[in-house]
Every structure is written in C-alpha cells, then in structure tokens.
Amino acid sequence: MGENRQLRLKRNIKQGEAISLDLFDMVTAPIPEPGVGQFLMKTVALGTSPAQRAYLMGADSRFHEPLDIGELMRGRGIGSVLKSNHPDYKVGDVVACSTGWQDYSIQDGDQTRMPVKTLQKIHAPSEPLYLHLGTLGASGFAAYYGLLDVAKPVKGDTVLVSSCAGGVGSIAAQIAKLKGCTVVGIAGGPDKCAWIKSKLGIDHAIDYKNEDIYEKLAEYCPNGVDVYFDNVGGETLDAALKNLALRGRIVICGLISTEYHEPPLPGPRHYYNLIYKRARMEGFFVWDYFEQFADAEAELTDWYKQGRIKPTERVFKGLEAAPEALQSLFSGVDTGIKVIEL
Ligand SMILES: NC(=O)c1ccc[n+]([C@@H]2O[C@H](COP(=O)([O-])OP(=O)(O)OC[C@H]3O[C@@H](n4cnc5c(N)ncnc54)[C@H](OP(=O)(O)O)[C@@H]3O)[C@@H](O)[C@H]2O)c1
Numbered sequence: 001m002g003e004n005r006q007l008r009l010k011r012n013i014k015q016g017e018a019i020s021l022d023l024f025d026m027v028t029a030p031i032p033e034p035g036v037g038q039f040l041m042k043t044v045a046l047g048t049s050p051a052q053r054a055y056l057m058g059a060d061s062r063f064h065e066p067l068d069i070g071e072l073m074r075g076r077g078i079g080s081v082l083k084s085n086h087p088d089y090k091v092g093d094v095v096a097c098s099t100g101w102q103d104y105s106i107q108d109g110d111q112t113r114m115p116v117k118t119l120q121k122i123h124a125p126s127e128p129l130y131l132h133l134g135t136l137g138a139s140g141f142a143a144y145y146g147l148l149d150v151a152k153p154v155k156g157d158t159v160l161v162s163s164c165a166g167g168v169g170s171i172a173a174q175i176a177k178l179k180g181c182t183v184v185g186i187a188g189g190p191d192k193c194a195w196i197k198s199k200l201g202i203d204h205a206i207d208y209k210n211e212d213i214y215e216k217l218a219e220y221c222p223n224g225v226d227v228y229f230d231n232v233g234g235e236t237l238d239a240a241l242k243n244l245a246l247r248g249r250i251v252i253c254g255l256i257s258t259e260y261h262e263p264p265l266p267g268p269r270h271y272y273n274l275i276y277k278r279a280r281m282e283g284f285f286v287w288d289y290f291e292q293f294a295d296a297e298a299e300l301t302d303w304y305k306q307g308r309i310k311p312t313e314r315v316f317k318g319l320e321a322a323p324e325a326l327q328s329l330f331s332g333v334d335t336g337i338k339v340i341e342l
Contacts (some may be wrong), residue, residue, distance in 0.1 A: 002031050002050070003028040003029070003030065003031065003103075004029045004030065004032065004102055004103050004104045005026060005027075005028055005102065005103050005319055006026070006027050006029060006072050006100070006101065006102040006103075007024040007025070007026055007072070007073045007101040007102070007319065007322055007323070008024060008025050008027055008070055008071060008072055008073065009023065009024060009025075009055075009056065009067045009068070009069055009070065009071055009073060010022065010023055010025045010058060010069070010071065010245060011023060012057060012058035012060075012066075012069070013053075013056045013057060014057075014060070015057075015060055015260070015262045016260075016325075018330065019053065019323070019326055019329075019330055020277045020323075020327070020329070021191065021323045021324060021325040021327065022055060023203075023323060024073060024101075024322075024323055026320065028178070030144045030340070031036055031103075031104050031106075031217055032104065032106050033083075034083050034085050034086075034106055034199050035085065035106075035112075036083065036085055036156075037085060037086055037088060037108055037109075038085055038106050038107065038108045038109075039081050039083065039084035039085065039086045039089045039101065039106070039107055039108075039109070040081070040082045040084070040104060040105075040106060040296075041079045041081055041082065041095060041097075041104065041105050041106075042079045042080055042082050042084040042103065042104055043077045043078070043079040043081065043102065043103055043104065043105065043308065043342050044077075044078055044079045044080065044129050044130070044339050044341070044342060045077060045128075045129055045130035045133060045339055045340060045342060046075050046077045046078075046099070046101060046133070046319075046322060046325075046340040046342070047075065047076045047077065047078075047130075047133035047134065047137065047138060047337075047338075047339055047340075048074075048075070048089050048322075048325050048326055048329055048339065048340070048341065049076070049138075049329075050169075050254060050256050050257050050259070050330070051063070051064055051328055052073075052074070052075060052326055053074075053260060053326070053329075053330065054061075054066065054260070055067045055073070055074050057318070058283070059175045059259070062262075063259075067249075070100065072100040072102060073100060073101040073322070074098065074100055074101075075098070075099065075100060075101050075322075076096065076097065076098055076099070076118070076121070076133060076138065077096070077097070077098075077099030077100070077105075077127075077133070078094065078095070078096040078099075078129050078130065078132050078133055078319055079094070079095065079099065079105075080094050080095070081093045081094075081095065082104070086107075086108070086109050086295060087110060088121075088290060089107075089109055089121070090250055091323055093121060094121070094122040094132075095107070095119065095120070095121055095122065096120045096122060096131065096132050096133060096137060097107040097119035097120065097121075098118055098119075099119060101319065101322050102319075103319065103342060107119065108139070109228045111328070116285075116287035116288070116290065117287065117290040117291075118287060118290070120132075120290075120293060120332065121293075122297075124268065126304070128341070130315065130339040130341055131304075131311055131313065132193035132297075132312060133337075134167065134311065134312070134313045134339055135171060135300065135304060135309065135311040135312065135313065136297055136300050136301055136304065136311075137297075138165040138298045139168050139171060139337045140171050140288060140296065141176055141286050141289060141293055141296045141297075142168045142172075142253060142286040143168050143169075143171035143229075144171075144175060144296040144299070145173035145284065145286060145289045145292075145296065146168075146172065146229060146253045146284050146286070146302060147159075147172050147175050147176060147227070147229055147251065147261075148175065148179075149196045149284070150249070150251045150282050150284045151229065151249040151251045152297065153176055153179055153181050153226065153227045153251070154179075154181075155179065155180035155181065156180065156181070156182075157174040157181045157182070157226035157227055158181065158182045158183075158184065158220075158221045158223065158225055158226050158227075158245070159173075159174075159175045159181040159182070159183050159224045159225075159226065159227040159228075159229065160183075160184045160185075160186070160206075160217070160221065160227070160228045160229070160240055161176065161183065161184070161185050161186065161202075161229045161231075162186045162228075162229070162230055162231050162232045162236045162237075162240075163186070163187070163203070163230075163231035163232050163254075163256065164186055164187050164196045164200070164202065165185070165187040165188075165192040165193075165195055165196050165248075165335045165336070166184030166187075166231060166335075166336070166337075167312070167338065168231060168253055168254070169229065169231050170196070170199075170200055170312040170335070170337070171187070171285075171300075171309065171312065171337075172229045172253075173185050173202050174195065174200050174201070174308075174309050175303075175309070176227070176229075176312065177200070177201055177202060177229040178303065178308055178309070181226075181227070182203050182204075183200075183202040183203050183204075184202070184203060184205075184206065184217070184220045184221060184225075184278060185197075185200070185202045186203070186205075186206045186208050186213065186232075186236060187205060187206075187207065187208070188207065188208060188209045188332050189207060189209055189210070189332075190207055190210070190309075192205075193205035193206070193207045193292045194334050197313070198269045199310060199335075200310070200312075201294060203220075204216075204220040206220070208236060213235070213239040214239050214242065214243070217239055217240070217242075217243040218243065221243055221245075223245055224243055224244055224245025224246070224248060224264055224277070225240055225243050225244055225245055225248055226245045226247075226248055226252075227248070227249050227251070228240040228244075228249075228251070228252070229251050229253060230250060230251060230252050230253060230255070231253050231254045231255075231256060232254065232255060232256050232257040232258075233252075233254070233255025233256070233257050233258045233259070234255070234257035234258045234265070236257070237250070237255075237268050238268045238269055238270050239258075239270075239274070241268050241270035241271055241273050241274070241281075242270040244273050244274075244277040244279050245277065246277050246278060246279075247277065247280075248255075248276050248277050248279040248280075249279065249280050249281075249282070250279070250280070250281040250282070251282060251283075251284065252281060252282065252283035252284075253283075253284070256329075256330075258264075307340075311337075312335065312336030312337050313336055313337045313338075313339050314328075314335060314336045314337065314338050314339070315339055315340075315341050316328075316338065316339070316340045316341070317341055318340070318341075318342065319340065319342050322340045325338045325339070325340050326338075338341035
C-alpha cells in the first residue's frame with residue numbers, strides 16, 4: 001500500500017506577515033479507499049490563488065473560512081480517477097476540483113453541498129494537464145469572462161491591465177490584444193515590463209515600482225482608458241479612475257495590494273469620475289460562470305493551439321514546492337500563472 005503525502009497547516013500568519021516556507025508540515029497517511037458513490041483521484045498538479053493566503057490567517061481572515069492548525073491545506077488541483085464507485089466518473093477520467101495539497105483525494109462528485117460548483121470534468125484534456133488550472137482553467141476563465149462578459153471591449157479600445165505579468169492579467173492582456181485593442185500593462189520592475197511586452201505582445205508597459213502611473217497613463221492613453229482590468233486595487237485603481245475615457249468600464253477581478261490590510265484602507269479618491277465619464281465599475285466571480293466553462297475552455301484551447309494565446313505557467317516541481325509557489329504570488333518574483341506539478 002502506498003502513501004498519501006499531505007501538507008498541513010503548522011501555524012497561522014499575522015496581518016502583514018510574509019508567507020514563509022515553514023508554515024506547513026509534510027505528513028503521510030495511507031492512500032484512502034473510495035466508499036459508495038465516491039472516487040479516488042491522484043493529483044497531477046495544483047494551482048495557486050492569492051485567496052489561499054486568507055486560509056492561513058486564522059481569526060484575521062476576512063473573506064474566506066480559515067484553516068484550523070493541523071488541517072490539510074485547501075487548494076484546487078487536477079488529476080485522474082484511479083478507482084471509482086461513482087456512476088459518472090470512470091477510471092482515467094481527468095477532473096479539476098478542490099483536492100487540497102496532497103497526492104490523493106477522495107471525491108464524491110456532489111456539488112450540491114457547496115455554495116458554488118467547482119468540480120469540472122475535463123472532456124478533451126490538453127497536455128500538460130496543469131494548463132487546465134491556468135491558461136485553459138480558472139485563471140484563463142477569470143480573464144475570459146471578466147474581460148469579454150463584464151467589460152466587453154471593442155476593437156480600438158484602450159485596455160489597461162494591472163498585475164499584467166501575473167496569472168489572470170497575463171491572459172487578459174493577450175485576449176484584449178487578440179480583440180484588436182491597444183493594451184497597456186502594469187507590472188513591478190523593468191524585467192517584468194520587458195517580459196509583458198516581449199512575451200504577451202502588448203503595446204506599452206508601466207513599471208509601477210519605478211514610474212509615475214498617473215504620468216504614464218496620460219502618455220500611453222491620451223484618449224483615456226476604455227477598459228481597466230483590475231487585479232490589484234489601491235493606488236493603481238485610483239490612477240485608472242482618474243484617467244477613464246467616456247463610458248469607461250472597470251472590471252474588479254482582484255485587489256491583491258489592499259485585500260489583506262487591517263483595518264481596511266479607505267476607498268478610491270477619484271471615483272467621482274464614474275459620474276463625469278458615465279462610467280461603470282463592476283466586480284465578478286469566476287465560479288458564477290461554471291455552467292459556461294466549456295465555452296471558454298473551447299475558445300481558449302483554439303487560441304492556444306493556433307499560437308494566438310501563449311501559456312504563461314511558471315511550474316514549481318513537487319508537492320514540497322507548493323509553499324514556495326504560494327510565496328511567489330506575494331513576493332512578486334515570478335511571472336505568469338504559478339502551478340505545482342506533482
Ligand atoms: N474575481 C475572480 O473570480 C477571481 C478569480 C481569480 C483570481 N482573482 C483575483 O485576481 C487577481 C490575480 O490573481 P492571480 O492568481 O493571477 O494572481 P497574480 O496576479 O499572479 O498575483 C501575483 C502578482 O501580484 C502582484 N502583487 C503582489 N502583491 C502586490 C501588491 N501588494 N501590490 C501590487 N501588486 C502585487 C505581483 O506582481 P508585480 O510584481 O507586478 O507587482 C505578483 O507577481 C488576484 O487579486 C486574485 O485574488 C479573482
């Protein structure tokens with residue numbers, strides 16, 4: 001009988017504390033057996049999400065249910081069915097779902113207990129499978145629906161994307177280019193700015209760590225920002241609000257720069273521009289689109305196969321590298337979608 005390695009929470013982090021590599025214990029347990037109506041899944045890859053930070057924050061967690069000490073780290077993964085007592089899942093099926101940070105998991109396929117559906121059977125898997133957690137998965141779907149359904153860019157629009165060298169941002173920027181828009185990306189540091197221009201083919205890059213965003217927006221968006229795809233909130237959101245075009249659309253995807261600040265920071269100063277520019281600011285939640293995921297997956301896969309969308313996964317190797325992958329989201333050292341291949 002084999003072993004199931006698991007990463008379990010060792011201690012909570014405090015407000016403002018950086019993610020360190022010693023937050024988890026690696027433990028082993030027997031590989032579980034599926035019961036009636038269940039299947040056993042072997043994890044092939046794990047995704048990462050800034051939301052996972054909240055799981056580590058104990059009582060300080062505002063938006064997500066925190067983990068107890070000793071509990072298995074929560075996270076989305078992809079893998080194949082090894083054993084099945086479930087009529088809808090057969091051995092060899094590829095599934096993306098909440099696996100947790102472990103080699104094997106038991107799933108029951110029951111989505112009725114959850115507030116939103118997240119278990120996705122992949123009918124025509126692309127290789128490598130981790131693409132279905134990133135470019136062809138949740139990151140790609142957030143970029144696809146946030147941009148195309150919420151902001152609805154049209155050819156010739158100027159689209160601004162923050163955390164453009166990050167996971168969702170790197171795909172949103174490419175989709176905007178593909179739709180004939182002028183794309184301005186914001187990223188931290190000259191290397192990331194060079195990367196978003198060369199890898200993603202965007203028009204202009206702003207290094208928010210070393211350049212004045214307000215000045216650069218005025219230079220690169222002389223007619224204003226038609227669409228702002230916001231991953232970071234804070235001062236960058238304010239700069240976008242100030243530079244909005246008439247009937248501009250701001251899509252709130254995430255707010256990584258302020259999300260974990262306690263007490264919560266004051267809101268943007270330039271939101272009056274929503275009135276003057278008859279503009280709209282709207283949030284969205286990718287899992288609300290669950291029933292339409294197959295449509296996004298099909299189109300993203302076509303674009304990927306045609307070379308019109310470049311995957312941006314940064315692959316960390318082995319379950320033991322999962323804390324480093326999570327850390328890299330907040331340290332900003334890596335580009336693209338961070339995934340862990342087991
Ligand atoms: N609404 C939805 O349904 C949905 C779905 C998925 C993700 N999200 C949200 O979308 C955003 C992007 O997610 P992702 O997974 O692709 O993450 P990501 O953008 O890859 O996040 C990591 C990057 O964020 C930037 N960053 C980190 N700390 C920052 C700070 N304090 N200020 C400014 N930038 C900072 C860094 O890039 P730089 O080096 O360039 O600063 C870092 O590389 C997140 O806020 C996430 O929570 C929302």
